[in-house]
Amino acid sequence: MKTGPVTRAVLGWSFLLVTGLAAQAGPPPRVDLLLLGGRVLDGAGGDWVWADIGITADRISFLGHAASARVRARDTVSVKGLLVTPGLWDVHSHEEVGRVPGRWGKPFLTQGVTTVILGVDGFGNNEVAAMLARYRRQGIALNAARFVGHGPARTKVMGTDFARPARPEEIEAMKRYVKKGMDEGALGFSTGLAYNPGYYSTTEEVIALNRVAAASGGIYDTHDRDMGVSYKGIGFLNSVTEAIRIAEEGGTSLVFSHFNSLGLKAHPDMPEAIRRIEAARGRGVNIMAAQIVYTASESSVDGHLMPRWAPAGGPDSLLARLKDPVSWARMEPEIAEILANRGGPTKILITEGPKEFTKRSLADIGAQWGVSPTEAIRRLLIMTHGTRLMDMNLDIYSIENVRTLARKDWVMTTTDGYTPATDTTYTHPRTYGGFTRKFTQLVRDEKLITMPAAIRGMTSLPASFYGIPNRGLIKPGFYADLAVFDESRIQEKASYDQPRQYSEGTVHVLVNGKFALRDGKVTGVLAGQPIRRGGR
Ligand SMILES: [Zn+2]
Secondary structure (H helix, E strand, O other): OOOOHHHHHHHHHHHHHHHHHHHOOOOOOEEEEEEEEEEEOOOOOOOOEEEEEEEEOOEEEEEEOOOOOOOEEEEEEEOOOOEEEEOEEEOOOOOOOOOOOHHHOHHHHOOOEEEEEEOOOOOOOOOHHHHHHHHHHHOEOOEEEEOEEHHHHHHHHHOOOOOOOOOHHHHHHHHHHHHHHHHOOOOEEEEEOOOOOHHHOOHHHHHHHHHHHHHOOOEEEEEOOOOOOOOOOOOHHHHHHHHHHHHHHHOOEEEEOOOOOOOOOOHHHHHHHHHHHHHHHHOOOOEEEEEOOOOOEEEEHHHHOOOOOOOOOOHHHHHHHHHOHHHHHHHHHHHHHHHHHOOOHHHEEEOOOOHHHOOOEHHHHHHHHOOOHHHHHHHHHHHOOOOOOEEEEOOOOOHHHHHHHHOOOOEEEOOOOOOOOOOOOOOOOHHHHOOHHHHHHHHHHOOOOOHHHHHHHHOHHHHHHOOOOOOOOOOOOOEOOEEEEOHHHOEOOOOOOOOOOOOEOEEEEEEOOEEEEEOOEEOOOOOEOEEOHHHO
């Protein structure tokens, strides 16, 4: 995290350069806000330099030595010695920015995040224009861009009868939905091929829909078909290969939403998966990935702890099958196999669901009831009518693979999180510490990557990959999305035991030139902007 003497040696030169440029611009610049004396990491990956940053309206209007350039500012804030970076990008977020409590973005702002990418996992809304218009009307704390999702397209066309390959005319209808989403400003097309209803799609269907996204310059974002424990899956490596093929034949750039292998059996396959991705990158396929830095995942029980046929048709069908002895006799051994692949019932903790069972493992709940873990799942699903029952799967990722991925220059960062409802009793700590933990564990403690490299992967890398101009760097003319850190105080407070703790060390956050976080406190200013593809 510390930058060495080499940087200091080049500071004088940098100063002269930026000051010189500013001085040539004519009369003394006037700015609305001046951040004075920061150590500026511009997001491009190089070391920090001392610089003052001037902001006018929503843009960075000055970068250099303010006193030498005789900059006049309406408001000046000293950030002396603090690290100033572009605002961070959570490229796979489930934050509900249009709704309370997600609208305030507090877990994200307290980590320095200013932009979230939504509509991932194939869950995106097709009404992209309406969503973005609502964000603008209501006000949002973070900048937000959206993908158009495979799931709603499939559901809209096939209804509850989705547990089969789509017919040609159905694919045509889905293409129209994807086209509409793209026309309305979606960044691209997203899938969740491990989930219903995407699970039942063929590779060809997904390629056909990718071609529609590609025609508008869209990106393909995937929660791919089998990260290692899909039931029944095609295997982790085949899944990686399928995603690459979809992008290559579909003509899209590809991002693996949250890349890693799940489960003990798939952990050793990571080097080969990386080899396949890098080989494809070598032949010109634009592939990126985002990573979660925790080793636990979180998802819905009906979404990942049962065979895909069980919830097919929707919650009512699931309930009927859970209560039907014949269906249950078929389902139970399959659930037992899934639990075993995922590390067993002690590794599965209920996060959202009936309060008396949250933060407790399936093994524990089963023991209380005197039933098997599979029977515990059956009862919990019946209690919750098969909806909004979430769980966290401990130790599903390998920390070694997390480390390996962190060092790749094509890997970005994601929380995969959302602000839980106020009355939620338990949640995954990733929402509160997904970025901060990368700084404390991988940068500071383990020194696996440098701070400039980590920041680049959270700022300019996503901005350029997603094709959003004038964001992701600290540069005159760019939007003033900025995070100011006190490096010595950066610390995630969220833990598996106490997840709802805000990160520390983030001093200020500006979103489009406005303080969203000032002196460590959320201001409540909703200065986020909905972002359409191409940044419009
Ligand atoms: Zn996902």
